[in-house]
Amino acid sequence: MQLLERKIIVSKPYRSEWSITKGPDKWTSQKIKAIIETCQLEGLYKQDTPLREDIKSAIESSRSSILGLRDNWDDEGSPGYTKETWRRATLFLENCVKWLWCDHETVLAAPNILPGPNGSIDLHWDTQKYEVLINIPADRTVKLGFYGDNKGDDFRKGSLNPKTKNEDFLLWLKNLV
Amino acid sequence: MVEESGIAGLDIEEIPDKDRLFMRVHSNNTKNGLLIPGAFKNHNDGMSTDWSKYSIPEQTRQRAKNPSRNGVIEMSVKDVRAIPGQRVQHTPIPSNRAHTDVLGEKDEESRVKFLRISRWAIPLE
Numbered sequence: 001m002q003l004l005e006r007k008i009i010v011s012k013p014y015r016s017e018w019s020i021t022k023g024p025d026k027w028t029s030q031k032i033k034a035i036i037e038t039c040q041l042e043g044l045y046k047q048d049t050p051l052r053e054d055i056k057s058a059i060e061s062s063r064s065s066i067l068g069l070r071d072n073w074d075d076e077g078s079p080g081y082t083k084e085t086w087r088r089a090t091l092f093l094e095n096c097v098k099w100l101w102c103d104h105e106t107v108l109a110a111p112n113i114l115p116g117p118n119g120s121i122d123l124h125w126d127t128q129k130y131e132v133l134i135n136i137p138a139d140r141t142v143k144l145g146f147y148g149d150n151k152g153d154d155f156r157k158g159s160l161n162p163k164t165k166n167e168d169f170l171l172w173l174k175n176l177v
Numbered sequence: 178m179v180e181e182s183g184i185a186g187l188d189i190e191e192i193p194d195k196d197r198l199f200m201r202v203h204s205n206n207t208k209n210g211l212l213i214p215g216a217f218k219n220h221n222d223g224m225s226t227d228w229s230k231y232s233i234p235e236q237t238r239q240r241a242k243n244p245s246r247n248g249v250i251e252m253s254v255k256d257v258r259a260i261p262g263q264r265v266q267h268t269p270i271p272s273n274r275a276h277t278d279v280l281g282e283k284d285e286e287s288r289v290k291f292l293r294i295s296r297w298a299i300p301l302e
Contacts, residue, residue, distance in 0.1 A: 074203040075242040117218035147285035
């Protein structure tokens, strides 16, 4: 089997750079793909396709606007936001953007990254063609909830597992955008 | 129509579809002057609003801990009831006869739909 050379950048705590030119027979392309996907899910792998500027900008501006909200930020006792929840939300967004681009050559617009209820974070797209809301709970053991529609009859709602690719959801999103 | 007596003997009334509900919105629940979905959430059992029969938007705003940092939105009762899973329940309290809870889970679908039916009655300063 001929494997193409590909540089993989792995971030802390596995920081190193390595490449595969010839793998042993047991390293099938499916296995390598699975390893890369696992690294993506854990935030360890950065694909060589960089994030677009609008996505990076949305993530960066949300860092201060959300993490700056302390307990009782609404004068009604709402809890503040943890960096861990914010990182899960932005990592999920990064993965959606990259998967849609790499697998489907679809450009996902930058969402609003917003404070949600009870320490959760919302990703909100509201365009002329569609509206989608994804909620990343503060409790990492709880699945992500989502609702979206094309501002007409085509809608989807349910939950998403941040540890998988959510292919059905991405395909539906691809058709919306 | 009066259904029963609530807290402190205040009558609990049936709220007609044609009426409106007012709700305070803190400035941190907006972005660039626009409402965000996170503004719609339950406190304990429901989302607190005021019934237009017994309140005007400014009274709703003045009930905030810091009125200057709050605007007020309005929603039609009929539109609220059209959102799946939502019920409108008059829940008067001694300090506020207009108090009304919107009961039901505030999931992603309902929050998107609350956004769509809301209008500013008093925009943020």
